Amino acid sequence: MTVNNFIRIAGIFIFVITTTISCVQQKSQQETTEGFSGSESCIQCHEKFYKLWAPSFHGKAMQPVNAGFVKEYSLPESGFMEIEGKNYEIVYQDSSMVMIEKEGNELLNKYPLQWSLGGKNVFTFLAPIEKGKLQTIPLAYDMNRQTWFNYPESAVRHFTDQEEADEALPWKDRMYTFNTGCYNCHVSQLSSNYDLTTDTYQTTWKEAGINCETCHGPSAEHVRVCMEAGEGNVPDDLKIIVTSTFTPEQHNSSCATCHAKGSPITEKYMPGELYYDHFNLATLDDPDFYPDGRDLGENYTMTGWKMNPCLTESDIHCVTCHTSSGRNRFKDNPNQACISCHTDKEETLTEHTRHLPDSPGSLCVNCHVPSREFVGHFIRSDHSFRPPMPEATIQFGSPNACNQCHTDKTPEWANQIVKMRPNGNYQEETLYWAQLIKEARESKWDRLDEMLEIIRENKINEVVVASFLRLLTNCPNEKKWDTVIQAMKTNESPLVRAAAATTLSGNTSEKVKIALLTAATDDLRLVRVSVANSLSGFPDNRFSPEETQTVAKATEEYMNSLVARPDDWSSHYNKGIFHQNRGEAQKALGSYETAARLYPEALMPLINSSVLYSYVGNQPKAEENLKKALEVDPGNEAASLNLGLLFAEQGRMEEAEQMLLSALNANPKQAVAAYNLSVIVSQRNPDKAIQYARIAAEARPEEPKYAYTLAFYQLENGQKSEAEKTLKKLIADHPLYLNAVSFLADIYTKDNKLKQVETLYEQTLKTEGISPQDKNAIQQILNTIRNSKPKE
Structure with missing residues (x-):
């Protein structure tokens, strides 16, 4: 009996490749300005709505940082803040804002702040850097606390079930580039004008902020036909998207294009079209969510909203509670939003809430739509509308509304009270x-x-x-x-x-x-x-x-979806996976290399390309890319595993062992690493070989070759009874794995236990699913055994 050689590096594609579309934070909508007349063209007929929209957070989603901005908000200068080993400070110069960058006392750069984003809770600012990029600077202003803070650090997530902590991205990281990450939900009718070859932008937009035409479509024709109709006359065809006719799903879709953590699959979205015709949506496989679906990071509402039972039990939609300009329709009487459906709770409010009628605890939103702060700054309401779940806090570390108000109490305290309710389960x-x-x-x-x-x-x-x-x-x-x-x-x-x-x-x-x-x-x-x-x-x-x-028609749509965001590295990564699945190695390598060029910190393009480079015989390039991946993330499981296997194939056993151990340290149940380690150490350390083979067998019981290998090394190390036990269990779990049957039969034969051999093969013949060829082979063995018996 022999064990298989090293698992070839080309044999682990499934381990290192994911076909999940990567989630980016905002929508992609390449618009031309043709047919768009701008929000000011709406004033003549819709002055009331214009005046409501203009000062809203939609209208001011992005504002120029000029003398008017400075005068309106009067933000204080920041003072120096150390970020990434350098000192940054916001100062005023000639009625404009500038970020100063210093190293010690040496002035390195001055970044003029050209645009502001947000303002409801936080102001972030954009400064021009190389390649036409507008970059989110590392200092942001908390409007509630009235203080400056480290913006990249505020995005660090406090993972509760992972050993390694999250880290802040560098402030010049591509994820903080306006043109790449957050552009189309702060300006209207944008064209990124991105050049993939040079990785440069010449981004333009019709209007800063979210204007009327973002929701109603191009209005130039609408203005024309209305002017021609004359005052007091309404044309039969208004030549514009009328949102009042939308279904609930259309309303939700239109809002979700910005208020969702998703990824675009088309270049253009028009209001009224369905979200899933243009976007994917992040779900709870994403570590930005707690296991129970509460937000762990900034997830833009839609995923939680889709978990809301009211969606399936009523016609509620975004515009039920919010105006088109983003205001709360029920700000003055928040409970009114709920009691239109939950009329029974109005009469029994105190009994239902267990709080005094005029207290914060009797506001529906405080228990069912609690606002959540992220690292003390970003505020987002939980739109899943679920009741407080303090036991989820105990079990998963997720937030609950009880303890967000009762900060001096424990989740255990809250859980006892919840369980005392009539429906406490x-x-x-x-x-x-x-x-x-x-x-x-x-x-x-x-x-x-x-x-x-x-x-x-x-x-x-x-x-x-x-x-x-x-x-x-x-x-x-x-x-x-x-x-x-x-x-x-x-x-x-x-x-x-x-x-x-x-x-x-x-x-x-x-x-x-x-x-x-x-x-x-x-x-x-x-x-x-x-x-x-x-x-x-x-x-x-x-x-x-x-x-x-x-297939061709669906494939054309899929390929178009991959270029909806040509500046997003994950688009090219997924394109590489597609070509790899098609067996088009060179095209796949080209896509992986493009992804790695756009975002050198991305690991999977480097790892997947290394597998392909090895497959096509370019071992030096495979090694180079894996080492690049380990520079980004030392000890990374996939990179360590692949590099270890590459070294093993080249006969560099000492280096292979080191890298495979690194993979096993990263994941103690990494079966491929454990299996190959057992092969490497088998000659010099049989006990270790058994130990590693056992790890592989226990980690992947569905893969019979690992238990087979364990039995092999047990037998080689004189542990015959253990080897027999391992093989018997393997056969019981995988009766069609005939290598194990042959192995056990061989052990019996060498011990002259022909009766056990005969019984083993007779039982195997009864196993459903054995091929006719295997049945014939087993029958021949049985005939040989029976013919060899002494005749009575």
Whole structure:
């Protein structure tokens, strides 16, 4: 008996590649100014609305930093603040604002502040830097506390279930570039005019702030036909988008283009169109959320809103509670927003809230839509409308409304009070699925059946179901497939169907192919492009001429979706995955290298390209890219693993062992690293070989070769009884893994235990699913054994 050699580096694509569309924070809407007349053209007929809009936070989403701004807000100078080893200070010069950058006493740069963003809670500022970029400077102003603060540090998330802490990005990081990250939700009718070759921008926009035409579309024709009709006359065709006719879903979609953490799949969105025809949405597989769905980072409302039970039980939508200019319709009487549906709570308010009628605790929003501060600065309301869940705070560290008011009390105190209510068990459902989300994030699949049941029953909201489907991408257990296929076929949510389609990537069975081809004509673009990505793993000869046309149409949409944001590195990374799935190595390498050029800090383009470089025989380039990845993130699991395997293939065993140990340290259940370490050390340290092989076998019980290897080293080290025990369990778990049967039979034969050999093979013949060829081979062995017995 022998064990397999090192797992080749080209054999671990699934480990290092994800086909999930990366989430960026804002929408992508490339507009031309043709047909747009600007908000001032609305004043003549809509003066009232104009006056409401102009001073609103939509109207002032972006403002020039000029003498008028300085006079209106009178922000104080900042004083020096040390950031990234340098000193930064905001000062006034000639009625304008300037950021001074110093190293010690040496003046390095002066950055003129050209634009401000926000202002409701925080003002951030933009300064021009190289390549036409407008960069968010590292100092921002807290309007509530009236103080300057370190903006990049404010984005650090306090992960509760991960060993490594989050770190602030450098202030010149691409994620803080206005042209890349936040542009189209602060200005109107923008064209980024991005040049991929030079990585430069010549960005233009029609108007700063979110103007009337952002929601109503181009108005030049509307102005013309209304002027021609004359005063008092209303044209039959207003030549403009009338939002009052929108369905609830259209309202939600129009707002979500800015108020969502998602990723664009088209270059242009027009109000009234559906969100999932133009964007993807972040769900709870994203570590920016606690497992129970509360915000851990800045997530822009929509994901929580989609978890809101009111959406499925009523016609509520964004404009029910907010005006088009972003104001709260019920500011003066917040409870009025809720009692229109929950009339029973109006009469029993004190009994329901357990607070005095005029106290903050009797305001619906304080318990059900609590405002959340991020690192003491950013404020965002939780739009999931769920009641306080202090037990989730105890279990996951997520915030709850009780302790956001009662800061002197503990979650345990709040939980006791909650459980004393008549319906005190209301937390249980959320705690149940949130714990499963947490386990799935950690790749713990012991309760896979329960996760699959949640998907099949579809009783929880679409965000939760889609989250489980996305997390199942990392689950190696094949029992998931039927549930995933069914979700793609029948679930009413396009988010769920798209998540299921993405999870099917890598499965090239005929059943999956048929299901994907059907879904390729789905009504919503997000589903179709997700399907196209998964279909890219099928060779062309698997499709009929008619099917080929279906695939080509979906693929064209998918490829267009990847260039919706050509300045986003993840677009090129995903394009690389597509070409890699198609077997187009050079095109994939080109896309990966573009992604790495745009954002050198991104690890996956470097890691995936290294796998491909090794595959095409360019070992030096593969090593170079992996070392670049480890410079960005020393000890990274995927980079360490791949580099270790690369060294092993080159015979550089000492270096291979070091890197594989690094991968195992990063993930103590890293089966590939443990398996290969067992091979490396087997000659000099059999005990270690057994130890590593056991780690691999226990980490991946669904992969029989790891337990087989463990048995091999146990036998080599004189642990025959342990080897037999390992093989018996392996055969029980994987009866069709005939290598284990042969191995155990070989052990019995050498010990002259022919009766055990005969029994073992007789039991194997009864196993359902054995091929006719294997049956014949086993029968021949049995005949040989029986013929060798002494005749009585």
